[in-house]
Amino acid sequence: MPYEPIRFEPLKQLLSKLREAIYEPVTQLTATAWVTPEPVPFAERMSGDKITLSPGERWGKLWDCAWFCFTGHISQSIPDTKVVLLLDVNGELCLVDNEGTPVQGLTTINSEFDFTLGLPGKRVVQVDRSSISGGEIEIWADASNNDLFGKYCGGTLKEAVIAICHEDIRGLYYDIEVLLETAEHLPAGTARREKILQSLYDVSLQLAKFTPDCIHQAKQLLERQLLLRGGDPVFSISAVGHAHIDLAWLWPIRETIRKGARTFSTVLRMMERYPDYVFGASQPQLYDWMKSHYPKLYDQIKERVREGRWEPQGAMWVESDTNVPGGESLVRQILYGKRYFQQEFGLEMRTLWMPDVFGYSASLPQLLRKSGVDYMMTQKLSWSEYNRHPHHSFLWEGIDGSTVLTHMPPEDTYNSPAAPRSIIKAEREYLDKNVSSHALMLFGIGDGGGGPGEEHLERLAREKNLLGLAPVIQEPSWKFFERLNEERDHFQTWRGELYLEKHQGTLTSQARNKRYNRKMEKALRELEFAAVLAAWLGKPYPSEKLETLWKEVLLYQFHDILPGSSIKRVYDESLIRYEELLQQTEAMITETHRYLAGHILTSEVDEKGIVVFNSLPWEREEWLQVNGRWRIVQVPAMGYTVVSDAADPAVEVEAVSYVHARTKERSLENDKFIVKFAENGGILSILDKEEAREVIRQGGLGNDLRVYHDDGDAWDFRHDYSASPGMPLILQHVHELFDGPKTGLVFAYSYGESTLTQTVVLTEGSRRIDFETTADWREEGKMLRTSFPVEIRTDQVHCEIQFGSLSRPTHRNTMWDFAKDEICAHQWVDLSEPDYGVALLNDCKYGHRAIHNVIDLHLLRSTSYPDPAADRAEHKFTYSLYSHQGNHVQAEIYRRGNELNIPLRPVILSPSSSDRPKEKLPHSKVFFRPNHPGIMVESVKKAEDSSDIIIRLYETSGTQIKTRLFIGLEVSEVWMVDLLENEISSLEIQEQPIKEQSEVDLFFKPFEIISLRLKV
Structure with a gap:
């Protein structure tokens, strides 16, 4: 007779029944909660509104906090078996000891998650009966009313019971799960698959009832299949536990601190149960929060680090965005990140851990290599929409030629379930398996989900070298990279930026945060330079204060804060802090400059003169307005000069005579350009008088401000937005501006509920045309852009990035070109022919587009998710058109971008006083x-x-x-x-x-x- 056909579905049904039978509820716990809107410390745990809850009753709204006390009694009638607690408060929960130190984190089973990666809920608490006096249980726990992703799940108590854990059923469940999934993914007809299925079928016949004898016999039937091992491996996987925690995203920063405690305490409990378990976590900022808020938990972490089972990972202070931060910011991310791990753990970080950032600057390889970082781990490139990155292991070469060995786990996730399907996918999808025998797996539940749970570790215990699967070893990632490095000579090289073909909206979203970031970067540069000079003269250098300022700025560069992809509360809070940080920094700059000015030899200058500081490394000759008067000042490189505060009418008259504004004719003129405007405020013509050359393409309209529908979220907008012409702003009125050497036309626009005022300024002697803009933006689902069609033909646009520039195509010949429609640049982009070019400068923008001869700048986006009020606010920004002789190098465009962003800083000298410091500095100095x-x-x-x-x-x-x-x-x-x-x-x-x-x-x-x- 034929063999019984074996089908998967009955076996999966058996698996579900086993899972339901693992825990047997015995008695309810009493749940009492003290609810507060914000977290309170353990010592104040009973300060909130007290409520006693039964299952199904609500305890709070989104982001409410509560201290729960669960009490109950383990009856002597309960068999002497394993007792557990099952707790689910429809939110995130952290059990604490009698001193308030985190012990274990729990997460509601209702959390949103990609269930193909596993079930995110953690609700089981192990109980040691021998440590419970008289069977009485009292458990305190700190709760937050949200799921993993900041969603509100109803805020109700779901479960609080004492239960029996049937260990024999639990063990059999994982035996069957691992074998069944292995068979499901093996090729049909193979002997291994058929023997597993037959064994599972035989087990199903044994399990008509889940009695201890039936369970025991079933386990014996499967033992042979679990003991079968593979031969010599041609491919192996290094697995390290992971718990990706965004420092802010769909939750505020305050909740991240608690997510860290929940996650890290869970890791420690899992390590007690599973001796093979190796876990890794990045971001010194997160560790530092643990050290500050939970010092005893931090001590436990340090002990596991010393054992080698807990791996501090990564080389940056936070998992920073790498598109928008400036070059020095990225240096400080690495400097502070590596120093922290060295000082706290005595460890040298050699890997950049960046699983989730939205693209990777081509400047990074040099920064890494010059910081002793040889490797990089990421997986985000797997999200690209149009082209698949051709490698999982490769050498990444930056703009200077530096290379770092880079690996992307071929499973393309950092939330691996560590299941047989994970191992099989990693081997099948690994694009470099022809030259590499090693890949990395990151397993666990992220976003505060506690990292790996028992399901991950039970699977791995059975998969170490299971026949039919590639062998898996749990080890820290540094061991994996050392092994991968032995194969580096076989890997291909990817040159230039690692562009993510997705999330281009993050170059523009939350414009105010991006502006503050730029202003803080420049202000900190100014302050440090001034503080160094002041320290040379004897003033104490504010090291501690500067480190504090820098670290907070670095925190806000986290890859879901600065890119604009967090909830409203994150920006409400960070904008307040940014304003305070900038005020503190500017006050310190002013005070330090005054200190320096106080050391200048007064015998050579009018004591009521003005000291002008220049922190850029070239001499600058510019118009400067001080005390309401304009003057031309010449300031040496990275130094200062003293100028008289006396008025010079001749200079002011001369300046006015060369600049013109005509409202009726809609034109501006200085000694360099004649600018003519259309009726709607756009630019019809820019005549370069020195070169006798037109800047704007014939028939085009420069500074063409247009609004486009934007139904995307903070991350993405439609790639084909430009297929529609967009909607122009409505010009309400225009008037002239005369201010010393400056002349301009002030255009007042409206659109919908929004207004925008833009002053187009020409300055005597300057080739810069400035567009000084203020906007009260109140639109929903819209983006605002400006475009300049210029009379330049080139296949390349040059874009400033950190510590250099990058060339990108202006054509769309291939899908790789097409995918880079929106590009990142810092202070400038430039289109140039060999002898002439046009640059677009800016003081706080990053999203650009350059196609053929049109330069396009993305100014504002007002999306509705995850912040429903994104960019509905007042904004201030400046961009400038700068046409020039030669290409961008010959025209020194990098200087022009810096001059726009780093102004000269005047300080008015005070009269001498008896306590004036000893004079030392000359009238002018480099x-x-x-x-x-x-x-x-x-x-x-x-x-x-x-x-x-x-x-x-x-x-x-x-x-x-x-x-x-x-x-x-x-x-x-x-x-x-x-x-x-x-x-x-x-x-x-x-x-x-x-x-x-x-x-x-x-x-x-x-x-x-x-x-x-x-x-x-």
Whole structure:
């Protein structure tokens, strides 16, 4: 007779019945809650509104908090078997000990999740009966009324019971689950598949009842299949527990701190039960929160780190966005991140851990290699919409030629269920398995889900070397990367940025946060430079305050805050903090500049004069308005000069005579350009008088402000938005502006419920056309953009990124070109022919588009998810059109972008007083100046571990440069250092006749960053 046909569905039904039979409820617990709108400490746990709850009763609204007390009695009649508690409050829960230290995290089974990756709920609490006096149970727990993703699940008590755990059924359940799924994914007809299925079928016949004898016999039937091992492996997987925690996203920052406690305490409990378990977590900011808020929990983490079972991961302070932050910000992310792990755990981080950021700047490889980081892990490129990245393991080469070994787990997730399907998918999908025998698996439930649960670890215990599956070993990721590095000679190289073909909206969403980030980056640069000079004169350097400021700015660069993809509360809170941070920083700049000004020799200047500071490394000659009067000032590189505060009518008259604004003719003119406007305020023509050349393409309209429908979310907008012409703003009125050397037309627009006022400004002697803009934006589901069709033909647009620039195509020849329709740039983009070009500068924008000869800047987006009020607010920003001779290198466009973003800073001298410091500084002084125009000084700061000065420079044009750096301070030694400020080699100092002057020779490779340590 034929064999009985074996079908999967009855076996899956059996598995479901077993799962339901694992826990047997015995008695209800009494649940009492003290509810508060915000978290309160353990000592104040009974300060909220007290309620006693029965299952199904509501205890709060979204984001409410509560301290729960669960009490009950374990009766002597309960058999001496394993007793557990089953707790589910329809939210996230953290059990604590009698001192309030987190013990274990729990998560509602109703959490939203991708159930193909597993079930996110954690509700089981192990009970040691021997430690319970008289059988009485009292458990305290800190609750938050939300699921993993900040959703409201009803706020009701779902379950609070004492139950018996049938360990024999639990073990058999995982035996069957692993074998059944293995068979399901093996090729049909193979002997291994058929034997597993036959064994499972035989077990199903044994399990008519779930009696201990039947369970025992079933386990014996499966034992042979579980003991079968593979042969010599050609492919193996390194598995490390993971719990991806966004520091803010669909929840506020305060909840992240509690998510960390819930997750990390759960990890510790799982480690007690599973000796093979290895877990890893990134982000020093998260560890630092644990240290501050939960010191005893942090001590337990440190012990597991010492054991080697807990792996601190990553090389940045947070898992930062890498598109929008400036270059020095990324350096500080690495500097503070690596120093924290070194100081706290004695560990050197060699891997950048970036699983979820929205694209990867081509500057990163150099930053990593100069920081002792050799590897990078991510998986987000698997989200690209149009083209599949061709590798999971590859060498990533940045704009300067530096390379880092990069790996993307081939399962394309950081929430792996660690199930047989995970192992089989990793082997099947691994794009580099022809040259590599190793891949990484990140298993667990993220977003506060506690990381790995017992299901992950039970599966892995059975999958170590199970026949039919690639072998899996739990180990820290650094061991995996060391093994992968042995294969690096076989990997292909990917050159340039790692562009994510998705989430382009994050270059624009939440414009106010992006503006504050830019302003804070520039203000911190200014403050550090001034503070270094002041420290040279004897003023204490504010190291602690600067580190505090920097770390908060770095926190807000997290990849769901700065990109604009968090909930409204995150931005309500961060905008308040940004304003406070900027005010503090600006106040410190002013105070430090005044201190410096107080050391200038008053015998050479009018004591009522003005000291003008310039932190850029080239001499600047610009119009400056102080005390209501305009003057041309010439300020040396990275230094200052003193100018008289006396009025000079001749200068002011001369300036006015060269600038013109005509409202009726709609035109502006200075010595460089004639600008003509259309009736709607757009630009019909820009005539370059010096070159006798038209800037705007014939028939086009420059500064074409248009509104497009945007039904996307914070991450994405429709790729084909430009297929519609968009809707123009309505010009309400226009008037002239005359202000010394400046002339302009002020255009007042309206659209829907919104208004926008834009002053188009020409300045005498300047080739910059400024568009100074304020907007009261109240639209929903709209984006605002401006476009400039310019009379330039080129296949490339040059875009500033951190520490250099990147060329991108202006055509759409391939799908790779098409996918990069929206591109990131920092202070400028440029279209150039060999002898002429046009740049678009900005002071706080990042989203651009360049197709053929049209430069497009994305100004505002007003999406409705996850923040229903995104960008419905008042905004202020400036962008500038700058046409020039030569290409972007010859025209030194990087300088023009910096000049827009880093203004000269005047300080009015105060009269002498008896307590004035000893005078030392001359009338005008240069502190640092490279003698090549292609070198930018990114930062000047005090060293982290001494009073030495760190100066960071980089090559801006993509070429090799020999230069000499002038140093206007007395220095004893100059050392080349890495980005962590470790000394590499000493440099010869070229002494100068004047004591407080010296020079060093430097050689830069294309886009190279060089950091120096000056011993003063």
